[in-house]
Amino acid sequence: MAAKSKRGRNQAPAARNEEKPATLKDLLNPDVLEKLKEASASLKADEADKREQERLAREEAKKAEQKRLDNDFEHLLNNSGMDWHKYK
Numbered sequence: 001m002a003a004k005s006k007r008g009r010n011q012a013p014a015a016r017n018e019e020k021p022a023t024l025k026d027l028l029n030p031d032v033l034e035k036l037k038e039a040s041a042s043l044k045a046d047e048a049d050k051r052e053q054e055r056l057a058r059e060e061a062k063k064a065e066q067k068r069l070d071n072d073f074e075h076l077l078n079n080s081g082m083d084w085h086k087y088k
């Protein structure tokens with residue numbers, strides 16, 4: 001009985017492979033497919049670089065704003081603690 005079920009399992013995948021319709025990947029020329037993969041990788045790398053540059057720009061803007069606020073006496077006075085006894 002076990003041998004029958006094994007044969008049935010082995011035959012089913014082969015039948016499924018034959019029935020699959022052709023995909024775009026199968027229809028494209030391998031050279032064109034390789035060029036598309038390279039273009040995709042290039043676009044992904046460019047997008048990652050762009051995101052990194054934007055992150056760095058945001059960090060620089062945040063540092064500049066913090067430096068400006070550290071030099072603003074009104075901001076420091078409003079955000080400082082009012083308990084001067086602990087600094088005696």
